[in-house]
Amino acid sequence: MADPLKPRPAFAPWDRREIPGLFDVEESARRVGIYKWIEMRLFETLGGWVATVPELDVKLVLGRHCYHHAWHAELWDKRLPELREMNTTRLTVPANDAMEEFMESIREPEAPELTIEKLVGVYRVLIPRKVAAYTYHLNATSRITDAPTQRSLGFILQDEHADWTEGEMLLQSLIETEDEVDRAARRQVELEKMVLRAGGITGPGTLGEVPESVGAQVEGATA
């Protein structure tokens, strides 16, 4: 047996976690607040749509995914006070007006014949954008100082990837004509342009360095 008193390093040779990360506390909190706002709007939308889609399999999947996103919102809500944001509603906001308009547009389709438009918005535009933003956060923040956020991101990304796949499969099974291909594409283009105007789901810098102006706003908000 090895000598129990022999000094060992705190980090095993294979443990390559480093500090610092790209995000300070304020930036991580800003993003988490935005994530919570998006997850809330998304689970409400899926819940509302359940009654409006006639396709039984889609109805049941929306019911299941509604809970997934509610759970994500709950995880972010619990994380905010740990990031010095005791009033969790203060940072639970859209990144900017364009992002709010984008989410309004996502939830707009209501008629029973618009299932393709509903699913395209969520599974071909919003969820891919969320996967990108969450993955960026996972890779950019410190795996030591922001480990609790990373742990939540890991669980959430598992759901997002599975739900994305399921939604895409539903769409492929619903799209049966060239006209329906056009409908899906038109809807996707319309929404992609909107999220582009927002600068991504967390605003400018979603997948890169945050512009100074955004960072300054955040410091003011959490001071």
Added chain:
Amino acid sequence: MKKNLPPSELARDSRFVRSTIMDAIMDPRNLAMSERDLGSAKLQPGRPAAADRARNLMHGIFTGEIQALEGAGRTTFDFDDDEAPFALKLDMARQCWDESRHVEISVKLGDWMGTEIGEFNEATFLYEAACATDPILRLCGVNRALEGLAIDVFNTMREFGDISGDPILEFCEDWMLADEVTHVKMGSDWLRRLTENDPERRERALEFQRGVDKLFSLGGFRGETEENPIQLARKLRAMAGFSTDEIDEISEISVQAQEDARAMSAGAAPSS
């Protein structure tokens, strides 16, 4: 998407056939059938047409679960953050998942029992209870009244599965029953929390629940005598947060609903 979707706009595929409670009550053929003396109306294997009745009931559970899913879903959407607390919406989202699984279980059980989607009609009165504009009325109508009825129905079906030697039916109903107890308890907890300092709102909510409970007693469908196909599950209801007085009240409402239905049927009977 607009808030407060009316029952007439619930989306269904071409297999579903919709009817109203009044269609059933006012149908003279039903009156003639109810006058036949077949002994106990309790759902039990020895009764004539027990298998058909169980299949019909299973289809009713299936459509009821769809509407419960839709009702919970709409509650996550219809209310703004200042009207319904975040935690309440999370509970409703969780219920969406549960009801979604119940629909899946019901479809599988329907296959197992030999029925198919659309074989029986669908009434939308369950969803109608989920259309109140005050979230706590909605919680009382859906979680305490509708899900309370579900406890009674699933318990009756579980017993039917047991005595008729159908382990699949018994297994599935037992699992769904566990979820329903949670949903009813959720409704009881939210009623207490949201009306803690507002006795008038609590009374309005309980009054709404009484109305829904009467509707769900369906002219003697649920009660505590041999004449009631679905039996009131006292022990499980107590587990879900109902007091003995509340359970007694539901029992009395059921008796009253049965008498009302008899009077209505008699009034609808063609004079000969």
